[in-house]
Amino acid sequence: MRAGRGSRTLSSMEDTDSRVEVYVTTDTSEAPHKAGEPRLWVMYDAAKPEAGKLYFTEAEWDAFVLGVKDGEFDLDEDGNLPPVPADQLAQQAQQTRPPQAP
Secondary structure, three states: OOOOOOOOOOOOOOOOEEEEEEEOOOOOOOOHHOOOOOEEEEEEEOOHHOEEEEEHHHHHHHHHHHHHHOOOOOOOOOOOOOOOOOHHHHHHHHOOOOOOOO
């Protein structure tokens, strides 16, 4: 299943074409951190397969797709991601803070 095509839109990208592809697999051997999952969605750049793969659980993939549909990854006219809203920054900081000892 092809997720889409990208090309030379970001100034930080190399001057080569990308071809993002996604497939679903039940083989979790390449992603041992997700070994308990029944299926994984695997995203990679078919034009540069040596660049690695991203592995998503079903819940992660659903959240990613919703974010795409919601414009979460849309770039501004300069090719930059929009700033993260303050409430989301606070929530992220809270989630990454180590638990306090009693």
